[in-house]
Amino acid sequence: MKLLLEHADKEGIRYYEAYRKHGGYRSVEKAFKMTPDEIVEEVKKSGLRGRGGAGFPTGMKWSFLAKPEGVPRHLVCNADESEPGTFKDRYLMEFLPHLLIEGLIVSSFALGSHATYIYIRGEYAWIVDILEEAIGEAKANGFLGKNILGSGFDCEIYVQRGAGAYICGEETALIESLEGKRGNPRIKPPFPAVQGVWMRPTVVNNVETLAAVVPIINMGGDEYAKIGVGRSTGTKLISACGNINKPGIYEIDMTQSVEEFIFSDEYCGGIPKGKRLKACIPGGSSVPILPANLLLKTAKGETRTMSYESLADGGFATGTMMGSGGFIVMDEDQCVVRHTMSLAHFYNHESCGQCSPCREGTGWMYKILKNLEYGKGKMSDIDLLWDIQRKIEGNTICPLGDAAAWPVAAAIRHFRDEFEWHVLNPDEAQRRNYGLAHYADPIHVPASA
């Protein structure tokens, strides 16, 4: 089922004319006939969960927004998509900018935000132009600015570029950066719903979340909630990459099994060259990696589906998370130690440096993993790594500490023998020229794909 990408293949859909022709901005017209509270209620009924990674119920988040008399409120769109493996928001903004703007107008009306911001990742430089062009078109057609469609509601959308720091995807760091300061996360409480941008009540939502508001208003919260399974309602964009025949962005209704998603031609199309599935990180690089046996079936032996609940089944011992939907598949040739080292390097580089466990711990983990990867590690290093990640997790200001700790913990939990192999076979580990060989070997895409 396609809700967000329904018209993605239509010609000129990036522009207002084509978007409008295919039913665009209907939700705005409908929303203005409702009260803001009714819109919030529809979003609550839809069961929409934040698509940025944490999966918090959107309607509930909106209802937390403080509404003090005479104090402006703000909606901020988190377009700082920086999680390795996740590239779905980029697609939405690049090819369907009006869908996001439509969602932003409806959400701004519901939340009472007259100045709404899109905080976009600095590297998405060309998308800024696309968004600004679309905002201009929306404004020219009366969907933005003063007295939108004669409703008496005023709203402006501003695009703000980040400087390309991963930490600025964390909502409080994003707010700091938006205010022109160094992107350091704030200590919560107070939560942004009470004190956000310029100390005003603020809601920060991901691009996909805000785009999903459009079909929710169009079809009604109850109808939207019928799609999907359990508390995983509606559709979810999955950005699939790694060793698969058809990397790309897929809109799913979260009822598919993981096996179907990886191997069916409708989605990832299986693994190139008929190789075996080794592991998968299903929700962006920060969520725990799962080996093939636990990925396709839960610990109870049930089929694992692409839903929030099913992926999390078993906790971190035998489960993982939906996260942002960055689906990274690894075939049998991939080295988990190398991948974990690469991720540790990323989180070390992206740590803001405010709190000591994250600042010091991420660097320490990376150095140990580097030693292990290049055959210079000791057996005791594996236990040391385990201990370090345990002391980072949950002890930091923001979730970056957890994001750095989980991949290491899961890799050791499920692939300890591979770490031990590196210690027991140092010569072989040093001789591998894995990186170059890997990139020199293009992924085989069957003609039928």
Add this chain to the structure above:
Amino acid sequence: MSETPKLKVTIDNITVEVPAGTSILNAARLIGGDVTPPAMCYYSKLEGSGGKCRTCLVEVSKGSEKDPRPMPKLVASCRTTVMDGMEVKSITSEKVLDARKGVVEFLLLNHPLDCPVCDQAGECDLQDLSYEHGSAGTRYEFNRRTFDKEDIGDKIQLHMTRCILCYRCVFTAEQLTQRREHGILDRGDKSEISTLLGKSLDNEFIGNVIDVCPVGALTDKTFRFKNRVWFTKAVDAHRDCPTCSGKVRLWMRGDEVYRVTARKDEWNEVEDWICNTCRFDTKEVKDWVIEGPTKVSRQSVISQNHYVNAKKPQNVLPEVIGKDPKLLMDIHRVSDVNRPEIELSKIDGPAHSDDFEKKDK
């Protein structure tokens, strides 16, 4: 006027009543003793400080009377306000002790253990923290982080390798001097304290960044390596200062004033900020009205050899032999570095062997 209702909070099975808005740390400080979580970045006089070093993590085993659910993660006690009926575990929680041990280990990864040469030895919060919550050894086997030396002025020495990035000095410069003097450059473990484009720190109150630094990253150039703090005696004094309160602590040896600092309370926090003139430029005893010896905790290394109200034993030898005993060896004549006529506090910069060279040789 009705009194503000007080909230009951229990920390390590000790209940205390505090006004609404009090942090767990400050509630624990009312109890005092070992229950009080350590704090390396929190500073009650600096707005926005705290929450960064994570040494003050505590376990909230009961949220409040209304919502008794425990908090899922350990929380920074300096930035978490108490609720009525809250129950907190500090030293009674294994999780907390384990986490604190971890934080100490992280803080010491890149902090050189050069206490014997560091000017902060004896007054270093990290030294105390590592004794109380750390391990005897380290598991870190890699090279320590190093930084290029940076000159930030003639009064303050920045030793970046010792910095634990507590941000206290940044808050001090921002809030006390009404001007952004310096900040953090770079990110993660490459972060460093620096001034903008190599400027010096020269504001009238900037000397206070030395007092707030919990480690030896910012030290007083007019005192560095002139003496060890435990050889000096701390004396409270004041002067009529047009810029600040003039209430200071003098660090003396004999009649020589080696160093002037602000007075600090039992949590090692400055009571009154002092100006640069008091701190760096008035180092004569005659400049000050001496109030009396500072009360130093008996446990502190600074209290070594200082006994308040102690009576000097009477030297009876001259009375017995009828004259002063013959000096067998005058240390000042045989040693190059013991020349009483040289006032160490007045030497420009750290004392060096060149300063003691006998010119009449």
